[in-house]
Amino acid sequence: MTQQGVRWTADQVLALAPDAASRKAGSKLGAAGPWSEAGSSDEGTVWGLCKGSGSKPYQTVVDIADTAGPAYKCSCPSRKFPCKHALGLLLLWASEDGAVPSGQAPGWAEEWLAGRRKRTEEKRAAGASGSPTAADPEAARRRAERRAERITAGAGELEQRLTDLLRTGLASAEQAGYGLWEETAARMVDAQAPGLAARARELGAIPSSGPGWPVRLLEECALLHLLDQAWLRRERLPDDLAATVRSRIGLPASPDGPPLRDLWLVLAQYDTTDPKLTTRRIWLYGTDSGRTSLLLSYGAAGRAPELALPMGLALDAEVSAFPGAGQLRAALGEQFAAPSPTTARPQGVTTAQAAVHYGEALRHDPWLDSVPVTLDRVVPTPDGDSWQLADTDADSALPLTSTARSRPGLWRLVALSGGAPVKVFGELGHRGFTPLTAWPEGAGEPVSLC
Amino acid sequence: MNTTPAPAPPAADWEELVTSALLGTDRRTPPGHAPGQDAPVALLDAAAVETVRRRAGLCPARAAQRPEPAAPDTRPALPVAAARRLAMLLTDRPGTGGGGRRGTSPDLMELLPQWLTAANARGFAAPVQALPALLDAARGRTDLRPAALEFAGPRALWLARLNPDWRFALRATPGGGTALPDLDAPDQVQLLWQEGLFAERVALLAAIRAQRPSSARELLVTTWATERAEDRLMFLDSLRMGLTAEDEPFLEQALADRSRNVRATAAELLSALPDSALAARMAIRASACVAVDRTREEPGLVVEAPHECDSGMERDGVVAKAPAGRGERSWWLGQLVEATPLATWERRLGGRTPKEIVALPVADDWRSELHAAWCRAAVRQRNADWSRALLGTPSAPEAGGPGAVSLAERAKLLSTLGGGERADWVAGFIASQGLSEAFQLLGVCAVPWAAPLGRAVVDALNIARDAGSYPWSFSGVMGLAERCLDPAEASRLDGLLAVPDETEDAAPGAGGYWAEAFQRLVTTLRLRAAMAEELGAP
Numbered sequence: 001m002t003q004q005g006v007r008w009t010a011d012q013v014l015a016l017a018p019d020a021a022s023r024k025a026g027s028k029l030g031a032a033g034p035w036s037e038a039g040s041s042d043e044g045t046v047w048g049l050c051k052g053s054g055s056k057p058y059q060t061v062v063d064i065a066d067t068a069g070p071a072y073k074c075s076c077p078s079r080k081f082p083c084k085h086a087l088g089l090l091l092l093w094a095s096e097d098g099a100v101p102s103g104q105a106p107g108w109a110e111e112w113l114a115g116r117r118k119r120t121e122e123k124r125a126a127g128a129s130g131s132p133t134a135a136d137p138e139a140a141r142r143r144a145e146r147r148a149e150r151i152t153a154g155a156g157e158l159e160q161r162l163t164d165l166l167r168t169g170l171a172s173a174e175q176a177g178y179g180l181w182e183e184t185a186a187r188m189v190d191a192q193a194p195g196l197a198a199r200a201r202e203l204g205a206i207p208s209s210g211p212g213w214p215v216r217l218l219e220e221c222a223l224l225h226l227l228d229q230a231w232l233r234r235e236r237l238p239d240d241l242a243a244t245v246r247s248r249i250g251l252p253a254s255p256d257g258p259p260l261r262d263l264w265l266v267l268a269q270y271d272t273t274d275p276k277l278t279t280r281r282i283w284l285y286g287t288d289s290g291r292t293s294l295l296l297s298y299g300a301a302g303r304a305p306e307l308a309l310p311m312g313l314a315l316d317a318e319v320s321a322f323p324g325a326g327q328l329r330a331a332l333g334e335q336f337a338a339p340s341p342t343t344a345r346p347q348g349v350t351t352a353q354a355a356v357h358y359g360e361a362l363r364h365d366p367w368l369d370s371v372p373v374t375l376d377r378v379v380p381t382p383d384g385d386s387w388q389l390a391d392t393d394a395d396s397a398l399p400l401t402s403t404a405r406s407r408p409g410l411w412r413l414v415a416l417s418g419g420a421p422v423k424v425f426g427e428l429g430h431r432g433f434t435p436l437t438a439w440p441e442g443a444g445e446p447v448s449l450c
Numbered sequence: 451m452n453t454t455p456a457p458a459p460p461a462a463d464w465e466e467l468v469t470s471a472l473l474g475t476d477r478r479t480p481p482g483h484a485p486g487q488d489a490p491v492a493l494l495d496a497a498a499v500e501t502v503r504r505r506a507g508l509c510p511a512r513a514a515q516r517p518e519p520a521a522p523d524t525r526p527a528l529p530v531a532a533a534r535r536l537a538m539l540l541t542d543r544p545g546t547g548g549g550g551r552r553g554t555s556p557d558l559m560e561l562l563p564q565w566l567t568a569a570n571a572r573g574f575a576a577p578v579q580a581l582p583a584l585l586d587a588a589r590g591r592t593d594l595r596p597a598a599l600e601f602a603g604p605r606a607l608w609l610a611r612l613n614p615d616w617r618f619a620l621r622a623t624p625g626g627g628t629a630l631p632d633l634d635a636p637d638q639v640q641l642l643w644q645e646g647l648f649a650e651r652v653a654l655l656a657a658i659r660a661q662r663p664s665s666a667r668e669l670l671v672t673t674w675a676t677e678r679a680e681d682r683l684m685f686l687d688s689l690r691m692g693l694t695a696e697d698e699p700f701l702e703q704a705l706a707d708r709s710r711n712v713r714a715t716a717a718e719l720l721s722a723l724p725d726s727a728l729a730a731r732m733a734i735r736a737s738a739c740v741a742v743d744r745t746r747e748e749p750g751l752v753v754e755a756p757h758e759c760d761s762g763m764e765r766d767g768v769v770a771k772a773p774a775g776r777g778e779r780s781w782w783l784g785q786l787v788e789a790t791p792l793a794t795w796e797r798r799l800g801g802r803t804p805k806e807i808v809a810l811p812v813a814d815d816w817r818s819e820l821h822a823a824w825c826r827a828a829v830r831q832r833n834a835d836w837s838r839a840l841l842g843t844p845s846a847p848e849a850g851g852p853g854a855v856s857l858a859e860r861a862k863l864l865s866t867l868g869g870g871e872r873a874d875w876v877a878g879f880i881a882s883q884g885l886s887e888a889f890q891l892l893g894v895c896a897v898p899w900a901a902p903l904g905r906a907v908v909d910a911l912n913i914a915r916d917a918g919s920y921p922w923s924f925s926g927v928m929g930l931a932e933r934c935l936d937p938a939e940a941s942r943l944d945g946l947l948a949v950p951d952e953t954e955d956a957a958p959g960a961g962g963y964w965a966e967a968f969q970r971l972v973t974t975l976r977l978r979a980a981m982a983e984e985l986g987a988p
């Protein structure tokens with residue numbers, strides 16, 4: 001592959017930044033000024049020396065060909081990851097003005113790269129010979145049994161809470177406030193059922209969520225009850241549904257699907273943060289198989305997760321699905337080449353087909369909030385205080401979710417459309433559609449909306 | 451989601467379930483509850499089935515009225531590299547972190563205005579996905595608005611109608627984003643002129659004036675008598691563009707206006723017409739005040755300022771009441787000379803050239819007053835010969851200090867000269883007077899600076915560094931240089947990037963800060979060169 005072929009756009013580079021301040025600092029360093037001895041190799045390594053405030057320039061090297069997304073090393077003291085120097089270096093490399101010529105990596109960069117490659121090899125070799133945790137299957141089985149017992153106790157307790165609530169009436173929940181459900185959620189954490197804990201915590205927020213809350217509270221109580229009951233009767237469920245229930249309860253699983261090799265188009269990448277954890281979601285679309293897969297990766301609070309696949313690139317790789325019917329979550333396996341630009345676009349559907357798609361997905365997983373869909377030829381249309389995506393060729397439309405309406409991406413979508421049809425990828429659920437990426441009609445690069 | 455659940459008979463059952471759930475099963479038995487069953491569990495079971503059924507049965511909503519498509523933008527798309535550059539310039543927004551000492555990296559936001567000017571000069575269309583960020587940037591910085599809105603094009607106005615945050619774009623565009631009527635359709639023009647909002651009428655008048663100056667004046671005459679005083683002032687001001695002798699009769703009439711401001715503006719416009727009757731009247735009055743003194747060996751000028759401001763003078767726009775601290779007679783003299791065609795003096799003062807006239811000594815301390823009035827006249831009448839004479843040579847000792855002509859007046863005089871001459875004069879000024887007074891003069895020079903001017907600035911900065919001061923004493927000029935120096939000059943700065951050895955009399959650490967400032971200058975110049983190259987030749 002040529003150098004030209006793997007070049008990223010500035011947007012793709014900036015998507016790696018852990019926060020806005022880094023984006024700004026990195027942008028400023030994306031010019032030739034402070035850099036010296038910058039270079040890149042055909043294998044996908046970029047290096048350079050950046051003049052800082054000290055006498056000794058910082059040594060920065062980025063391995064963009066790494067199978068787990070770009071890897072960075074910089075001698076600066078920043079604890080941001082990637083640091084502004086790594087971002088600046090990638091921007092310089094992306095800017096195409098010949099500031100980063102092809103060449104041979106200097107000693108200090110080569111040393112780090114060789115070390116990384118060796119560790120990756122070792123990990124791969126270790127993975128092939130079986131994981132060390134499988135050492136004592138009997139102990140592992142006993143641990144799993146003990147955990148199942150605790151979850152069963154937790155689910156029973158949660159059922160008691162739900163029936164108590166329904167006996168006295170939802171109207172009383174308005175006065176009870178957060179406290180009751182916070183406490184219940186904490187009990188579910190103790191019962192090692194994080195899925196139940198998260199759902200219990202959300203119940204507490206519903207009574208203050210505006211008009212129509214009793215309906216939403218009843219729906220969520222009923223689905224939580226359904227999950228409790230499914231867990232208590234999991235032995236009688238078909239294997240696939242039982243796997244889905246276990247993942248909804250929050251039990252860990254390993255990807256066990258057969259590895260599927262495809263040219264995977266990165267449809268979208270976005271982060272959600274809570275005080276303790278940053279969760280990154282990456283949607284992939286197999287350009288041959290037509291499959292959509294979700295990669296999840298996590299970072300401790302304030303740090304960007306390590307896996308980064310910029311939107312719009314495509315990667316030749318294997319992914320393996322997690323257990324469960326209709327399960328979209330997958331794990332990235334072997335990558336055969338570095339991510340590279342593509343003009344491929346996902347196949348799209350009408351709004352009606354998208355709604356059917358969500359309905360069918362609920363058959364496999366009734367707790368599903370949304371499904372990924374690509375809408376073809378839709379026009380962003382104002383609808384009172386709200387917005388919807390209307391089919392160009394039919395009188396039907398999907399409303400946007402309230403979160404989508406409040407994000408700046410909405411206006412990029414409206415600007416891109418200008419009243420004309422566009423192709424939009426996003427998540428569709430019972431709350432509406434959340435657009436994540438859009439393509440203009442005709443040629444043109446995809447535009448990130450998240 | 452305000453989509454419709456699938457039509458199905460048990461919809462009523464769902465309502466019943468919600469009611470029972472709200473009141474509690476102790477008070478109300480849920481529908482379909484069999485005896486012997488635990489009522490809350492039965493309710494939850496039924497609700498779970500209904501919830502999944504309702505969600506699975508969701509259908510799309512009816513489409514609302516789709517927006518009118520945006521007007522097409524026929525300009526060519528930006529080259530890919532330039533589009534990336536724009537994305538980066540827009541990423542660097544105020545309030546996105548940073549702050550403190552500037553260091554060696556360029557200030558991207560400062561380059562955005564220049565980038566926009568270059569992109570507009572080349573006639574490129576903005577990438578549509580960049581429009582929201584562009585509108586947000588223009589919202590925060592009014593100085594950016596004209597260039598940003600021109601670049602943003604018709605789709606930005608289309609967006610601004612959908613988002614109240616961007617209403618300013620509609621206000622900033624003449625006609626509020628609605629197109630002006632066809633100027634060849636007299637009915638439509640008359641309708642807008644009679645019934646339009648004030649801003650629309652100003653925009654209409656300006657648009658007509660730009661194409662057919664006399665039609666604009668004729669339109670204005672039709673309603674002149676009924677307009678309010680402040681509106682008359684604004685309308686009259688729009689005649690400044692494309693002013694010709696044809697406007698004179700109308701302006702003469704306006705000299706009798708009820709409003710003093712309207713009279714003053716009419717007089718100002720007339721005096722900019724050297725052949726106007728008003729200019730001739732003023733010339734007679736002014737000539738009576740200034741004469742060559744032939745009683746001495748060396749010829750010189752004597753000034754006899756007017757002793758009164760008569761009604762004729764007042765009618766011609768002379769303001770009778772002097773501002774506090776100024777003598778009445780010198781105040782009147784200044785106004786007469788300012789409104790007098792400059793050619794008058796060459797005839798009146800013995801066929802001398804402007805240069806010779808300016809060089810004449812002036813008796814009794816009237817020199818400053820007379821020269822200042824000539825400066826205002828030279829600027830108003832765009833007279834390059836007189837400007838040159840009044841500017842004098844840049845190396846003259848009084849060019850930098852308090853002479854007869856102030857720096858502010860020099861800056862205005864420079865603006866009447868051609869770009870090359872202007873740059874040469876300022877370069878000469880900097881070479882002999884240094885940088886401390888040059889800031890104002892640099893502001894009127896064309897960008898990028900001509901080579902001799904750029905060289906003079908860099909040399910002066912180098913001298914300032916060697917003199918041992920800190921670079922922030924020159925941060926204004928340094929900032930201007932980052933924006934205005936020709937990027938081709940970047941290589942000349944290479945010798946200034948190193949940290950020099952500290953000498954005894956230098957300010958501590960200054961050398962390091964200077965090196966940093968020069969590095970930033972070079973980095974910015976390289977970046978500007980790259981920006982220009984990405985946008986292609988004009």
